[in-house]
Amino acid sequence: MPVPLPTATTRWRCTLCGNLTRFDVTRSSRVVEYVHLDLAGEPAVEETEVLAETLESVRCRWCNAVDRIELVDRPGAGAAAEGANGSAESATGSGSASG
Numbered sequence: 001m002p003v004p005l006p007t008a009t010t011r012w013r014c015t016l017c018g019n020l021t022r023f024d025v026t027r028s029s030r031v032v033e034y035v036h037l038d039l040a041g042e043p044a045v046e047e048t049e050v051l052a053e054t055l056e057s058v059r060c061r062w063c064n065a066v067d068r069i070e071l072v073d074r075p076g077a078g079a080a081a082e083g084a085n086g087s088a089e090s091a092t093g094s095g096s097a098s099g
């Protein structure tokens with residue numbers, strides 16, 4: 001059974017124990033790394049370009065079930081405002097000013 005990929009509105013759920021948040025993901029990827037060496041010869045990867053990526057298996061951290069994953073809707077499905085790092089907090093004035 002292939003592992004379904006989560007989308008912007010769905011997420012993984014372990015079908016055995018209901019885990020939603022913790023998985024060991026085995027992934028094989030083919031990447032190009034920009035390796036920048038300093039004068040002492042110490043390398044540092046400064047850029048990584050992913051050429052191909054394959055999801056091989058997903059194991060549940062809670063019950064160790066492998067590839068027993070289904071897709072369920074995310075709790076806030078519909079509000080497609082992901083990626084932008086703007087935290088919009090509604091400031092409702094419900095504070096009591098005691099003096």
Ligand SMILES: [Zn+2]
Binds near residue numbers: 063064065
């Ligand atoms: Zn599980």
